[in-house]
Amino acid sequence: MVERRRCVGANPAAQRLGVHAGLGEAAAAAMAETLVTRVRDPALEEAALRELACWAGRYSPVVSLDAPACVLIEVGAGLRLFGGAQALAAAIRAGCRELGFAARLAGAPTPLAARWLARAGTDAIIMEAAGLEQALDPLPLDVLECPPQVLEMLLSIGMLTLGECRRLPRRGLARRGAGGVIEDIDRALGALPDPRPGFVAPSTYAARLELGVHEAQAEALAFALARLLAGFSAWLEARQAGVERFRVRLMHEGREATLLTVTLGSASRDCARCTRLAREHLARIGLAAPVCALALEAGEIVPLAARSRELFAQEREPCEDIPEILERLRARLGEDAVWTPQCVADHRPERAWRRALPGRAPVAVAGCAPARPLWLLMHPERLAGRDDRPDAPLRLLRGPERIESGWWENGDAGIRRDYFIAAGGAGELLWVYRDLEAPGAWVLHGIFA
C-alpha cells in the first residue's frame, strides 16, 4: 500500500521480503521484484469502516466510527446474550474474517482505552475499571496518536510508556504543550466524560467489492459474493428486517454489467440461504466476460422478527423450510419446473387442472363424482380400434361417460368424447375415449396408476 510514494502497509508476504511501512516505493520495488503496489484510497477505507460498522449493528445498537481505522461497539448490555466477553470477541473476530478484514480486537470500559489496547495489539479484554490503569500503563506512547512534536518532546525527556507519562506532574506537562495527552489519559481512565456520536446505519444498503483478480468462474464469484452477503445479512439483522429479493450487479471491464436478480421464496436475512441461492443463479447464467467487481443492492426490505433462541437444544435433525427448498429447486431447474396441481371447474379433462405456484391458497372446487385416473397423458396417444371398441387386448370395462363441452369457444377447444375405463392385456386400468368428431378414433388419455 503506497501513499505519496512511501509504503504505508505491506501484507505478510511482502513483509517477509523486508518491505515495511516508511520505505520508499522505489526501494520496496527493488527489494521485492514481484511487488504489487496499490495507492492508498481514503474513500475506500472510509467505506470499509462503514461496512464494518453496519455489520457490527448485529451485536449492539450503539456503534460509532472512530476514524482512522477503528469501530467502537458498546457491548456491555449484550454480554449475557452473546455468552460472555470471550465468546463475543471470538464471534466478532470470526465475523471480521468472514467479511475479509483482518481485525485487532480489544475491550475496555472506556472507548479510548479500548482503542489504545487494540492499536497496541494486545487483544486484552478489560472488564473492570479498576484494572484499567494496570493494563494501560505498559502501552507505548505511539498509541496516543498525539502531534509529532508532542511525541518527540515526551520521548526526549525519556518517557516510553503511558504509565510513566501519567506519573509526571500535570501542570508541567501542560506548560510544555502536552495538555492534550493528559486529558486523553483521563478520558481513557474514565475520569473525564467521553461521549461519542453514534453511527447511523444507512436506510438502504449497497455494497461493492472490487475483485483483485478478474474472475469468470461461478464458484469463485460465489465465494466473493458470500463476503458481501455476510455484511448485508448483519445489516438486515440490525434493522430487524429481511428481504424478498436482492440484485447483484456483475461488473465487466468495458461492457455492460450483468444483472442478477435473486428472489427468495419468503423474506429472509439468512446469509447461508442467500449465498446458496445466489450460487445456483451464478452457476446457471453464462458469463460473457470476466467480472472485475461485484455490487449488491437490496430490494425492498420488510420487517422480520428476530429469531428466538431455543430454551432446550433442538433434538430433531434440522430440517429446511419448505419455501427455502422450493426456491432452491426453482433457481436451478427453472421457474416452471416446480408447481402444485390445482383443480379447475371444467368438464374437459385436460382443462380440469392447472399448474399453480406452491404455497398459495387452493381454489375450492367441488369434487367430481366419476372416477378419474391419477395419471393424465400430456400428449394423448392414438390407439388402434374400430367404431365400437378399441382393438384387443384392450377391453372396455365401464362407460361410456359422455363429455361434450367447450363448443362455445374458438378453435379446437370444444370436445365431444365418450370416455371408458378399459383394461389392458395385463389387467392395468386405462382411461380411453372415443372421439365422436372422428369416428373410429380411440385415444388413450389416462392411466389408473
Next chain:
Amino acid sequence: MALLPGLADSPALWRGGALAVPAAPGIPTGFPALDAVLPGGGWPVGVLTELIAEREGIGELTLLLPALAKLSGEGRWIAFVAPPRLPYAPALAAAGVELSHLVVVQPEGADARLWAIRQVLASHAFGMVLAWLDEAGGAPLRRLQLAAEGGSGAAALFRPPAAARQSSPAALRLRLGLTCGRLAIEVLKRRGPRVCEPVILDLPRAVRSHAVVRDLPPQPAAAGLPARHA
C-alpha cells in the same frame, strides 16, 4: 430347547423371526395386511423405499394414496419428483389429498433429476417424497439413501422392473404385480426375515379389472399400452 427365563425378553437377544424395530414408527399405509409385514408398521421413515411396478396402471400410486391423504391432511408436504406423467389434480383431490401441500418437481435430464431427488430428500421438509428414477447405479442410490437418512418422512422411489434384479441400498424393496386383478406385493427386501408369500391387497379402484367383458376373443400379441414402466 426352551429359552432360559428372562432371556427371551432381553434386548440383547435377536431372534431370527423378529422384524427390526426402527427408531421411528412408520407411516401407516392404510392397508393392515401390508402394515403387518413392514418393519415399523407402515411406510418406513428416514430410509429409502423402492417400489418396482411390473407395469403402469396396476394401482402402484393408489397404494400410496391413503398415506398421502393422511399426511397432507395433517399439514405435511408431499413431493412428486420427476413423475413420468401428469399427476391429475381432480383424481388426487377425490382421493382426499390436500393439493395445496403437494409439490410437483419436473427436472429435465438425468443429472438434474438425481440432483432434485437428492435435494428434496435431504431437506427433510416433506412428509413423503415420491420419486421416479429409471437408470441409476449403486453410487447414486447410496447417495439418495444417505440423503433420506435422519428425516421424518417416507421416501418412495419408483424403479423400472429391471431394477428388481439389481442390488440396492434401499431399506425396503417391494415388487408390485397383478394377480386376478388384485395388487400382489412381493417383499424383495426388508429389515427382517424373508416374506415368502406376496401380500394381496384389494385396492379401492375405479373398476375391477378382472371383471371380464366376454364379447371379445383374446388376440395374442396385439399392441395395447406401449411398453413403458412407471
